[in-house]
Amino acid sequence: MQRQLATVSVMRSAGQLGQAKRVCEVLLTQSQAHGLDVVASTALADLAGLSLAVGESRAAVKHCRELLAHGRHRRDNIVLQAMAVMAAALFMQKEVEQARGALVVFAEASRSRGWEWFDLYSALFALLAALEGRHETAARVLGYAERAQHQVGDAQLAQALEQAHGMVNAMLSPAVVNRLSQEGAQMAPATVCSWALARVDR
Numbered sequence: 001m002q003r004q005l006a007t008v009s010v011m012r013s014a015g016q017l018g019q020a021k022r023v024c025e026v027l028l029t030q031s032q033a034h035g036l037d038v039v040a041s042t043a044l045a046d047l048a049g050l051s052l053a054v055g056e057s058r059a060a061v062k063h064c065r066e067l068l069a070h071g072r073h074r075r076d077n078i079v080l081q082a083m084a085v086m087a088a089a090l091f092m093q094k095e096v097e098q099a100r101g102a103l104v105v106f107a108e109a110s111r112s113r114g115w116e117w118f119d120l121y122s123a124l125f126a127l128l129a130a131l132e133g134r135h136e137t138a139a140r141v142l143g144y145a146e147r148a149q150h151q152v153g154d155a156q157l158a159q160a161l162e163q164a165h166g167m168v169n170a171m172l173s174p175a176v177v178n179r180l181s182q183e184g185a186q187m188a189p190a191t192v193c194s195w196a197l198a199r200v201d202r
Contacts, residue, residue: 004023004026004027005027005039005042005043005046007020007023008020008023008024008027008046011023012046012050012053017050017053017054018054020046020050021047021050021051021054024043024046024047024050025047027039027043028040028043028044028047031043037070040070041067041070041078042078044063044066044067044070045063045067045078045081045082045085047059047063048060048063048064048067048081048082048085048086048089049081049085051063051089052085052088052089052092055092057089057090057092057093058089058093060085060086060088060089061086061089061090061093064082064083064085064086064089065086067079067082068082068083077116077117079109080106080109080110080113080116080117081117083102083103083105083106083109084102084103084106084117084120084121084124086099086102087099087102087103087106087121087124087128088124088159088160090102091124091127091128091131091160096128096131096132099124099128100128100132100197103124103125103128103196103197104197106121107125107193107197110189111189111190111193115189115190118189118193119148119189120148122141122144122145122148122189122192123142123145123148123149123158123160123161123164124160125141125145125192125193125196125197126138126141126142126144126145126160126161126164126196127160127163127164128196128197129141129164129195129196130163130164130167130168131167132199134198134200134201135167135168135171135172135201136172136176136180136201137195137196137198137201138164138167138168139168139172139176139177139180139181139184140180140181140183140184140187140192140195141164141184141192141195141196142161142164142165142168142181142184143180143181143182143183143184143185143187144184144185144187144192145160145161145164146161146181146185147185149161
């Protein structure tokens with residue numbers, strides 16, 4: 001089964017998302033049948049991310065909820081990933097308030113682990129602020145998220161960044177966006193999180 005997990009990773013890297021998803025579904029069935037909880041959790045996490053990547057947001061949410069129910073007492077990277085993927089999938093479904101709830105849980109878990117994985121998914125917090133009409137906050141969080149994307153170099157931020165940018169640029173002047181983005185780029189994760197999850201612009 002470790003070989004199948006490796007195969008999923010290779011296929012995903014090669015952009016063969018549909019094939020990777022099918023291998024992952026088989027792996028999940030096999031691991032559950034043999035009581036291999038760790039492998040099953042990894043397969044569920046991969047399935048959630050792959051479902052999101054191919055635009056199957058409902059399936060992504062379903063897999064995330066299964067994973068969280070299966071490992072709700074665990075405090076590891078898989079749970080953090082599940083909350084972030086769930087938030088992204090809920091944004092795709094225009095379920096902004098539910099996505100906010102997922103991000104609140106993600107933020108609490110990330111804070112408890114020294115802000116682990118926060119940078120990778122920080123663009124989701126910018127998107128939340130933009131969708132809630134808090135464009136100045138969104139611009140600040142975008143500044144942080146863009147710096148994080150440069151440092152982490154992960155494509156998972158790209159879509160959320162693009163969507164948030166479009167909304168912010170439609171409402172604020174380039175000079176204001178630039179100033180606020182520069183402010184955000186200097187913020188600590190705790191400050192960014194506090195701003196992003198506030199209900200009003202500060």
